[in-house]
Amino acid sequence: MADANANLKTPTDLNRNATKSVAEALNSSLADCxxxxxxxxxxxxxxxxxxxxxxxxxxxxxxxQILGVTDAIAERVRKTGNTTLRSIGDIARHQTIADNDKPFVDPAAMLAELRDDNLKLVESFRVVKDAADEAKDNATSGIVDEWTDQAEERAWFLFEASRKA
Structure with a gap:
């Protein structure tokens, strides 16, 4: 089977092997998003x-806000000459944030779970940051800071909204 990325020939001065590790980290974050x-x-x-x-x-x-980040992540993967997620099944294979299919969840439990999941996404973005820095991918390294800040802010809002008066 041929390497799908070999056919892309996306112009970039980044090392192809280095961008592959960045793309893998980005795709994991994308699935979690x-x-x-x-x-x-x-x-x-x-x-x-x-x-x-x-x-x-x-x-x-x-x-x-979360949905808005997905396009930026996928486009960053493509700009580096790599391929991104293609389906719900592909997302399921890459996600680390667990689904919640319960028929009822108490509102306080909802906020706590989403807070923890946003913090897990922050951890995922830090993996992207490390991979990008190692690959000398300045653009990904810079943009992931904004995504991290947004996820931290969501976690903070969820924390504050769940505090007892």
Whole structure:
């Protein structure tokens, strides 16, 4: 079977072997973003209780932000001459953030789970950062800082929203 990346011939001055490790880290983060997006949207649809409106709007905002990052991640993979995820099955094979298929989740448990998942995404972005720095991929190294900051902010908001008065 031929290497799919050999046919891309995307112009880049980056070393092909180095960008492959960056692409693998990016694809793992991308899968986690999709898993986190769907979980956040699921909780947005199913949240209930006295803080319904606040949580519903918070989770809608956060899911939109997460989805917005997915295109930037995939395009970064392609700019380096590599291929990215192609299907739900491909996402499932790469994701490290667990799905939540429970028919009911308490709102406090939702916020805690999403907080922890966003922090797990931060860890994933740090792996991307390390791979990018090692590959001398300055563009990926720089842009992943913004994604990390966004995930940290989401975790902080979820933490603060779940605090007892």
């Amino acid at each position: 999709f898993a986190l997006y769907l979980k956040t949207k699921n909780f947005h649809w199913h949240v209930s209780g006295p803080h319904f409106r606040d949580y519903h709007l918070l989770l809608d905002d956060q899911s939109a």
